[in-house]
Amino acid sequence: MAKRQPPKTNGVVIVDKPAGVTSHDVVARLRRIYGERRVGHGGTLDPAATGVLVIGVGWATRLLNYFQHDTKRYTGVVSFGTATDTLDADGAVVATSMGVDYDRDAVSGALAQFRGQIEQVPPMVSAIRVGGERLYEKARRGEVVEREARAVTIESLELLDFDAGPPATATLDVTCSAGTYIRVLAADIGQALGGYAHLASLRRTEASGFTLNGAHRLEQVECDPAASLLTPVEAVGQMGRIEVSENHAQKLRMGQRLALAEYPGLGGGPIAALVKGEFVGIVEVVNDAVRPVLVWPTAVS
Numbered sequence: 001m002a003k004r005q006p007p008k009t010n011g012v013v014i015v016d017k018p019a020g021v022t023s024h025d026v027v028a029r030l031r032r033i034y035g036e037r038r039v040g041h042g043g044t045l046d047p048a049a050t051g052v053l054v055i056g057v058g059w060a061t062r063l064l065n066y067f068q069h070d071t072k073r074y075t076g077v078v079s080f081g082t083a084t085d086t087l088d089a090d091g092a093v094v095a096t097s098m099g100v101d102y103d104r105d106a107v108s109g110a111l112a113q114f115r116g117q118i119e120q121v122p123p124m125v126s127a128i129r130v131g132g133e134r135l136y137e138k139a140r141r142g143e144v145v146e147r148e149a150r151a152v153t154i155e156s157l158e159l160l161d162f163d164a165g166p167p168a169t170a171t172l173d174v175t176c177s178a179g180t181y182i183r184v185l186a187a188d189i190g191q192a193l194g195g196y197a198h199l200a201s202l203r204r205t206e207a208s209g210f211t212l213n214g215a216h217r218l219e220q221v222e223c224d225p226a227a228s229l230l231t232p233v234e235a236v237g238q239m240g241r242i243e244v245s246e247n248h249a250q251k252l253r254m255g256q257r258l259a260l261a262e263y264p265g266l267g268g269g270p271i272a273a274l275v276k277g278e279f280v281g282i283v284e285v286v287n288d289a290v291r292p293v294l295v296w297p298t299a300v301s
Helices: 023-034 057-063 105-116 133-142 180-190 216-223 246-253
Strands: 011-017 039-040 048-059 072-080 082-084 093-096 116-120 151-163 171-175 197-208 239-244 271-275 276-284 288-300
Touching: 011 023, 011 057, 011 216, 023 039, 023 048, 023 216, 039 057, 048 057, 057 288, 072 180, 105 151, 105 180, 116 180, 171 180, 180 197, 246 271, 246 276, 246 288
Parallel strands: 048 197, 082 197, 239 271
Antiparallel strands: 011 048, 039 048, 072 171, 072 197, 082 093, 116 151, 151 171, 271 276, 276 288
16 A cells, blocks of 8 residues: 655645635635645634634644634624524524514623523534434425534623614624534524524634634635645644654654653643644643644654
C-alpha cells in the first residue's frame, strides 16, 4: 500500500460565510481553492445565517475538535407576531399572535429568564441525528418526532435595538455555548411574551475567539489563498504553549509522555507544543506527566 502523502497545505481559514450557502458548500469551495481533500468546518451555520465559519485545511482539520465546543457569539434579529415551521424566516408561517402588544421594556424584561443555563428542545430542521437519521431529513418528509431537551448556557443576552414595527423586531447580542439554537431562543422569547416569534436574521460575530475582523469573504480567499490562511501556530494562539526540544518533540510523536518536572508551572490543557516555533501537537498535563493528545508527524509552522 502506498504511503499516504502529507497535505500540501495545513492551516485554518476564518470565512465570513454569506447567506444562501451551506457550511458544506463553503467546505467544498475551499477544497477546490486549496487543492486539498482534507477540509472541514468547526461548527455549522444555517444556510440563511452569515458570519464566522472556522475552516480547517489539511492536518489542521484535526484542530477543529478544539474549536467546535467553544463559546459562540451572534447578532440576531427576532421578528415578533408570527411563528414559522423552521423557526426562521425561511419557513412557512404556521401561527400568528393575536392581541399581543410588544414593546421594548417587555422584551428587555423577558430576556432575564434566558440568561444562564437553560434547556432547549432542538428544532426539527436541524442536523441532530435521531434513529440514525438527521432531523432535517425527517422534517422534509413531514415527520415530527420527539426530541429531548438539551442544556445550553447563555453567557450573555443583551437587547441592542427595538423597532415597534409592524412587525415588532428586536436585535439581540447573544454569547452562548456550542449547541445553542438561536432560532429556538427567538421562538421561546416570543412564547414568554404571550405570543409568537421567529428568527429573522442571524450573524455569527465570534467563534472560538475568532472574530469578523479576521474573517475573509470567499472571493478574498479565492484571490489570495495563502494570505487567507492562518498557520497552525497562529490558529492555536489562544492556547497555552510550551517550547520543547527536538528530542522531546520526537517522543511526543511516538506517543510518549514527558516528565512534568522538566516544565515547571505547566498545568491543565490543552497546550500547544512547539519546537523552534513550529507546531508539533497538543498536550495536556495528567498525573505529573505531559501527555500528547494530538501530534503531527512533522513540525509545521
